[in-house]
Amino acid sequence: MTKQFHDHSLDTATLDQLFNEARTYNDWLDKDVSEAQIHQIYDLLKMAPTSANMQPGRFVWVRSEDEKHTLAEFASDGNKDKIKAAPATVIIGYDIDFHEQLPWLFPHADAKSWFEGDEAGRKEGAFRNSALQGAYLIMAARSIGLDCGPMSGVDLDKVTEHFFADQPRVKADWICSVGYGDPESIFERSPRPDFGTFNTIV
Numbered sequence: 001m002t003k004q005f006h007d008h009s010l011d012t013a014t015l016d017q018l019f020n021e022a023r024t025y026n027d028w029l030d031k032d033v034s035e036a037q038i039h040q041i042y043d044l045l046k047m048a049p050t051s052a053n054m055q056p057g058r059f060v061w062v063r064s065e066d067e068k069h070t071l072a073e074f075a076s077d078g079n080k081d082k083i084k085a086a087p088a089t090v091i092i093g094y095d096i097d098f099h100e101q102l103p104w105l106f107p108h109a110d111a112k113s114w115f116e117g118d119e120a121g122r123k124e125g126a127f128r129n130s131a132l133q134g135a136y137l138i139m140a141a142r143s144i145g146l147d148c149g150p151m152s153g154v155d156l157d158k159v160t161e162h163f164f165a166d167q168p169r170v171k172a173d174w175i176c177s178v179g180y181g182d183p184e185s186i187f188e189r190s191p192r193p194d195f196g197t198f199n200t201i202v
């Protein structure tokens with residue numbers, strides 16, 4: 001029997017919100033992001049596919065004034081004010097020992113054993129898959145009407161030491177401010193390549 005095909009394409013306005021008109025913001029309107037919204041972002045991003053459902057991303061959401069100032073101290077000069085102005089900035093880290101969680105995260109198989117004794121492989125997997133989770137984080141935030149400002153200009157060793165002090169196998173990788181972006185804080189859109197520039201179909 002032929003299976004029915006359904007077209008599930010999103011409408012143009014939704015695609016514009018998520019992609020075509022979504023921008024990276026450098027300053028923020030004076031409007032808070034609630035804990036409920038932060039939970040909502042996580043509850044969407046956790047649906048992202050990760051290898052063997054490893055879910056290696058670890059997220060610290062910086063909302064208090066004290067911790068914002070600490071994070072800003074670890075940032076490059078150009079990023080300090082952005083972090084202080086944002087209602088929330090999330091630190092995206094990855095757990096090198098994510099495999100300890102696999103017995104419950106991937107119950108269909110003994111996936112933990114695949115990674116035991118292979119720290120280099122775990123690092124590679126954790127790095128790749130936490131970055132994917134971070135990309136989904138941006139899309140999740142945009143989906144609920146928030147804007148993002150991703151940044152890598154921070155001293156990652158200091159960020160790791162301070163914000164993941166209680167998780168010694170986690171390393172910070174990048175950070176992302178979340179809030180309601182000030183439209184005056186964006187640059188002109190940088191060029192985006194045509195398909196032929198970086199794509200090949202074989």
Ligand SMILES: Cc1cc2nc3c(=O)[nH]c(=O)nc-3n(C[C@H](O)[C@H](O)[C@H](O)COP(=O)(O)O)c2cc1C
Pocket residue numbers: 022023024025078079150151152153154174186189190
């Ligand atoms: C992983 C990552 C790191 C970035 N680091 C910084 C940064 O440290 N400081 C900064 O001002 N912008 C940073 N950016 C912002 C980029 O320059 C920006 O997202 C890009 O130019 C696209 O801008 P658009 O989304 O407005 O088109 C970073 C973006 C990403 C994804």
